[in-house]
Structure formats: C-alpha cells, structure tokens
Amino acid sequence: MAGVASAIEVHVTASSRGEADRICSEIVARRLAACAQVVAPISSTYWWAGEVQQAEEWLLLIKTTADRFEDLAACVRELHSYEVPEIVAVPIVQGTPDYLEWIRRETVPERGE
Numbered sequence: 001m002a003g004v005a006s007a008i009e010v011h012v013t014a015s016s017r018g019e020a021d022r023i024c025s026e027i028v029a030r031r032l033a034a035c036a037q038v039v040a041p042i043s044s045t046y047w048w049a050g051e052v053q054q055a056e057e058w059l060l061l062i063k064t065t066a067d068r069f070e071d072l073a074a075c076v077r078e079l080h081s082y083e084v085p086e087i088v089a090v091p092i093v094q095g096t097p098d099y100l101e102w103i104r105r106e107t108v109p110e111r112g113e
Contacts, residue, residue, distance in 0.1 A: 007092040007100050010062040010072060013044060015081055020058035023079050032072040033064040034106035063092075068107050 010033070014020035017040055024036035040058040047053070064072055066089070073087045092100070 006065045006067065007095060007103050008064060008066050008069065008089040009092055010060075010064060010069065010089045011086060012060040012062065012076055012080075013042070013057040013086045014060060015055070015057060017041075017058055019079075019081060020060055023076055024060060024062075026079055027062065027072055027075055030071075030075060031107055031110055032068050032075055033062045034103040035063045037061045063103050065104055065107050066091075068109075 012023065014023060017038070020038045020040065024038060027033045028036055038058055038060055041056045042059050043054065044057045045052060045054050062072065069089055076085060076087050
C-alpha cells in the first residue's frame, strides 16, 4: 500500500479552461496523475515583469505520487502557455488507505515508458 508520504497534490494554474482541460486530459492519459480537477475561475494577483499583474486563471488540483512529479512537471511545461507556469507539490499528510492506494496504482508507468 502507498505510504502517506508518497502521495502528493500538485497545483498548476492555467490561462484558460481549454488549456486546463487539455493539461488534465494529457497527464491522466499518460498515467502521470490518478486524477486532475479544475477549479475555475480564480483571481490571481502576482509580480511579473517588474509589476503587479492580475489575471483570471483556472486552478488544477492533481493527485499523484512523489515519484511521478518530475515527469508530470515536464509534461505540464510541454503543454503550458506560460513562460514560468506554477507547478508546486504539497504532501498529502493523511488520507484513507484505499484512496492512497488508488493514487499509487493509477500512476504506475505503462510498460515501455
């Protein structure tokens, strides 16, 4: 069974619902994530190019394992429109054993990957 420490939730923001859906579909299809959810829209305020910016974005909540993070991040960068996309992971410190096992099971790389 997956240990709690190996389960993570990755947060990514996207510029549009279409981009968010495209990233979610691709990372799940590649088994880089067990599940990806879109929370939309959100209002973001941030520093960029030396000034404060504001934008409407879509938040992706991605369930995966720490072992899959680097491949997941590479895939998000490949598909993302931002020069520096938000790709951050937080540990899942508690969860039901069956849910954590599901995350582990669904993110096992396919043979030949």
